[in-house]
Amino acid sequence: MLTLVTYPPAFGQPSGSPFCVKALYLLNLSGLPWQRKDTPDPRNWPKGKLPALWVDDEIIGDSDNIRTWLEEHGARFDEGLSDLDRATSRAFIRMAEEHMYFHIVMDRWGDKAVWPLVRDTYFSAIPALIRNWITRGIRRMLLKGMDTQGLGRLTAGERLDRIEPDLQAITDRLWHGPFLFGPTPTAADASVAAMLGAMAGTPGGTALSRRVREDLILTQYMARVAEALG
Known part of the structure; x- marks a missing residue:
């Protein structure tokens, strides 16, 4: 098993x-x-x-x-996709995991109003009396890395502008079917829907979480993937 x-x-x-x-x-x-x-x-x-x-x-x-x-070991995640769709699928996965993901990180770790909610969820095993003290250094190191990466230097509004074309690209694909590459889910849906779900689920009502939650096409898509694969 x-x-x-x-x-x-x-x-x-x-x-x-x-x-x-x-x-x-x-x-x-x-x-x-x-x-x-x-x-x-x-x-x-x-x-x-x-x-x-x-x-x-x-x-x-x-x-x-x-x-x-x-x-x-036998899984066929992209069964029936053309070579072009397989290439596009790879690009969508990388967009989700190497760009969209870091917007989630900034939303959760960089927003001072959101961070306490995230900290107390991620690090609930640490006693409350010392949790903030222990996690302060972890957060500082992570945000330093995001500053080096570049996304950490943008304002929340600039980050939202930066990710909007990604969200629009997903929406454009979904005009062609219930999933990114047709009537059944593929590997790209597993990555993209997971990232969208994390964006929408970020506590505290950030601009990005509201953007995703208020988009009917994206929310219906996430629900379809969760029903099919969850």
């Missing part, structure tokens, strides 16, 4: 991490039997990150590696 090690549910999503949600969606799409193990602590797993897939005495870390393993 495959075991997906993942962060617990949070903010109305199956997991507090969109990459864990992606892995969960891919496992359901694969048709293979699996079970779930929740933990708030990633330190004992590959590279200190989650999700991880536990297969007998082997542990596969990282959602991309999990996808590869599943495909090597």
Whole structure:
């Protein structure tokens, strides 16, 4: 039996991490039997990150590696897609995971009003009396990395302008069918819908979370993916 090690549910999503949600969606799409193990602590797993897939005495870390393993064991996530659609799918996945994701990070870790809600969810295992003290350095280091990456130097309004073309690209694809590449979900839906769900679920009512929640096309799409793969 495959075991997906993942962060617990949070903010109305199956997991507090969109990459864990992606892995969960891919496992359901694969048709293979699996079970779930929740933990708030990633330190004992590959590279200190989650999700991880536990297969007998082997542990596969990282959602991309999990996808590869599943495909090597029979999963066909992009069945029926043309070479052009496969290439576009890859681009959409990278857009979601290498750009949209970091907007979620800034929304959750960079917004001073949102951060306490996120901190008390992510680090609930740490006693409340010392939680702020312990997590202060973690947050400072993460935001320094976001400043180096560049997104951390933008205002909330500038970030919203930056991500709008991504959201529009998703919407444009969805005019052609219920999922990004036709009538059935594919690997791209697992990534993109997971990121959109994390955006919409961010607590505190940020400009980005409102933008996604108030978009009927995106919210209906997320609901379809959750029904098909959740």
